[in-house]
Amino acid sequence: MTSPEEFLAAAEAHSAHNYHPLPVVVATAEGAWMTDVAGRRYLDMLAGYSALNFGHGNRRLLDAARAQLERVTLTSRAFHHDRFADFCTQLAELCGMELVLPMNTGAEAVETAIKTARKWGYRVKGVRDGRAKIVVADNNFHGRTTTIVSFSTDPEARDDFGPYTPGFAIVPYGDLAALEAVVDDDTVAVLLEPIQGEAGVLVPPPGYLAGVRALTRARNVLFIADEIQSGLGRTGRTFACEHEGVVPDMYVLGKALGGGVVPVSAVVSSREVLGVFRPGEHGSTFGGNPLACAVALEVIAILRTGELQRRAAELGDHLHRELAPLLERGAADAVRGRGLWAGVDVNPSRGDGRTVSERLLARGVLVKDTHGATIRIAPPLVISREDLDWGLARVREVLGV
Template sequence: MIDDMLRTPEAIRDAERWTAHNYHPLPVVISSAEGSWLTDVDGRRYLDCLAGYSALNFGHRHPTLIAAAHAQLDRLTLTSRAFVHDQFADFCRELAELCRKDLVLPMNTGAEAVETGIKVARKWGYQVKGVTPGQANIVVAEGNFHGRTTTIVSFSTDEDARADFGPYTPGFTVVPYGDLAALTAAIDENTVAVLIEPIQGEQGVVVPPEGYLPGVRRVCTEQNVLFIADEIQSGLGRTGDTFACDHEGVTPDMYLLGKALGGGIVPVSAVAANADVLGVLRPGQHGSTFGGNPLACAVATEVVRLLATGEFQRRSTELGARLHAGLRSLVGRGLVAVRGRGLWAGLDIDPALMSGREACERLAERGVLAKDTHGATIRLAPPLVITEEEIDHAVAQLAAVLAG
């Protein structure tokens, strides 16, 4: 009788009926949220330990970001890039300063930022480096996740993401992640860039060996190749520094940013680089109607200002240490391994116990939301506004799930 009164089952059936089945969501239907907490259509609350794959670094409905969005909605939302609007320059300047770069190119989604980075690197290769026309290649890593466009899945090693979407875009060389010797050997006279995630999120929050990122930086400099860091998931405070590259004192030639840049309100992405790189573009050669729109800029400027205080990077460092200590205590008690940095963790569950999907379903039953990937691995990426008590609660619920 109680189930007949719940709204969740019908809402899920309707969603399944009217959408393409390109996702397999957990059976939860969210209707409202604030901070680190979500509420479903039946009034049940859940602790969000996914944060929109890092798009919600500042939590749900952060008051500063919501206020910026409301104020801008009452004034101006879109002009296209045919005109300049009054929010544009501040956003680009403040983001460029945060990245320690000369220029910013705003787009919308993370995949658009990656596509932009690829196009800019190729154009730079032809116009600046002198690569043979039509022969530019980019070195990428196994286990990468940079988006879902046809070009990007062309160099994916995940068959679910890649299979049956060919013919594939050429111009990419795939090497093992974390293997500096293999990366170095793959570079030739037509290589224009190395494109990597400083930490591989979709693969299970895989942190490369110490010294790998400085090695990539050194090799790229020696070979006159652009180092492109995809910090779409790892950047903007997630790992305890503004960028994951900062942990090893590395500055790439190009940052690819997204997710948290929109504050969980609007899709915002960007490419940040110096003028000798982004300066290869001329009017008409690349663009986006919605890229850098007034609403996006108003929200994203406040995101940059939140990061400029350093508060969220400190929270990620301190609370991340608590999270990882709690998770490491479960190794040998249902967990095989724990990886990550800051408020970001990949957990390998003993496959003899359950799959990652099963673990996430059981966590959801206990009021904690997380996401599985690659079989028996789950990812935790709570909002940076989470509290110590909430972290302890999440770890306790995971322990209970693992204990059966």
């Protein structure tokens, strides 16, 4: 296969259609740019849904991976390895927590958080067996396992996958009164995205996260923050919860933790919470493997300087100023976001999200639509201001502004 058309035809013929990717076939990538099999360059304004916060081919991360590849890549958790203790220690310190439970994918981390909250509820809070309840928000996206889609309100994610796992209550996102109304003695946790990414980069009303923190603390309920997309620099802070001065009981992390090199995820919490596990009750063959730990340790080292967080905040302010004319000129019905992350609801007069994404693809810019009318903009945090401006000029051009 040599042409993009041949690659696309083979993919169409031999892969399950669980995704609807844009018709581009990437061959190489560096920084904020990707090159397809025909040699055409594209500005990446999606960054793997935040998995590539540090850019494609980050030298520090690749060097860390290469060095570890020459030593040992996998031991399983049947044995200790010499990167594990440092990884757990340094990630716990970054989060201001005590214990780390490493996994691989974001969905695994969310499943781990659910199991942790239920076990904590029975062993520590004293909820009667089989009664534990977790409260979530509508329009959430926490993954696609059977349990997780059981509390999704997205028909595409949920339909035809029942019977569904019980034990969840769904309330409107951003509605503190609705949340308070469903929290009862059987409630063990509130699981929220501090900013809902897949829903279109929905930012909750000011004070909401702080209100959730106060409510959960008062009712002896765990506050679990799914920072898989919003965390590790994307919003201009290490964690999106920091914008309201909130520290949850548990962070759920993934995507950027693996630096775009390997899948790495983790649940990070206190000794009281994660200490409920005993050997054999939960795990993963690849969770916390040496290669993953080596890459994640370099990610943590990058984040500790605070440089990329500051960069995301500064470029994010610029991003939102440059997107404002879309709203003013009627090209967008809404523009939301925080830091180097935005959701743009395209006015129907300019097309739907998929059409706009395809037009941008033709002009060398890669974004992705969600929920019909929305496009998400989330470039790598290492993007230059000049490249960002070039990409935003293409967005304005496509939307007729």
